[in-house]
Amino acid sequence: xxxxxxxxxxxxxxxxxxxxxxxxxxxxxxxxxxxxxxxxxxxxxxxxxxxxxxxxxxxxxxxxxxxxxxxxxxxxxxxxxxxxxxxxxxxxxxxxxxxxxxxxxxxxxxxxxxxxxxxxxxxxxxxxxxxxxxxxxxxxxxxxxxxxxxxxxxxxxxxxxxxxxxxxxxxxxxx
Ligand SMILES: Cc1cc2nc3c(=O)[nH]c(=O)nc-3n(C[C@H](O)[C@H](O)[C@H](O)COP(=O)(O)O)c2cc1C
Numbered sequence: 001x002x003x004x005x006x007x008x009x010x011x012x013x014x015x016x017x018x019x020x021x022x023x024x025x026x027x028x029x030x031x032x033x034x035x036x037x038x039x040x041x042x043x044x045x046x047x048x049x050x051x052x053x054x055x056x057x058x059x060x061x062x063x064x065x066x067x068x069x070x071x072x073x074x075x076x077x078x079x080x081x082x083x084x085x086x087x088x089x090x091x092x093x094x095x096x097x098x099x100x101x102x103x104x105x106x107x108x109x110x111x112x113x114x115x116x117x118x119x120x121x122x123x124x125x126x127x128x129x130x131x132x133x134x135x136x137x138x139x140x141x142x143x144x145x146x147x148x149x150x151x152x153x154x155x156x157x158x159x160x161x162x163x164x165x166x167x168x169x170x171x172x173x174x175x
Pocket of ligand 1: 007008009010011060062063115117118119142
């Protein structure tokens with residue numbers, strides 16, 4: 001079965017570190033994401049320090065599990081000038097979303113669990129993270145992926161919904 005069908009958000013973790021080689025494969029998965037104009041405007045911050053994870057947990061009411069996650073990976077966008085032809089990069093949110101999802105899927109492949117925590121475009125979260133980690137202004141923390149060994153197995157359900165599928169024309173239910 002594809003890991004796509006096994007992925008569920010995991011928010012409770014065993015107190016067990018994640019091996020460095022697994023972290024590196026997660027990062028490689030992020031770097032393999034599709035990217036508009038192949039700009040690949042991403043940078044990845046890896047956080048394992050307990051104090052830093054606790055700090056992140058306090059930056060959003062929905063990020064508390066980060067304190068107990070072994071690792072947090074933060075895909076960031078590099079919006080620095082001169083990255084490409086000088087034109088504005090209008091696709092970076094999609095690029096960073098693709099990188100985030102790639103990492104979430106590789107997390108399943110590695111026998112780990114993780115959750116995507118929304119960061120950009122919530123200004124207070126971006127500001128708090130950027131200040132804590134001393135990010136330059138052109139580096140935007142896009143999402144936080146809290147991950148580790150899952151404390152319990154995920155419950156899987158089939159979410160396929162034929163009512164939302166349209167063949168050839170909106171509302172047409174068969175081919
Ligand atoms: C953009 C985005 C932001 C999210 N932010 C949070 C968050 O702040 N905290 C959290 O616990 N889950 C967050 N999630 C996870 C969703 O709650 C989760 O994907 C959704 O409930 C579906 O469940 P599943 O991931 O198990 O399929 C976020 C997901 C996305 C795509």
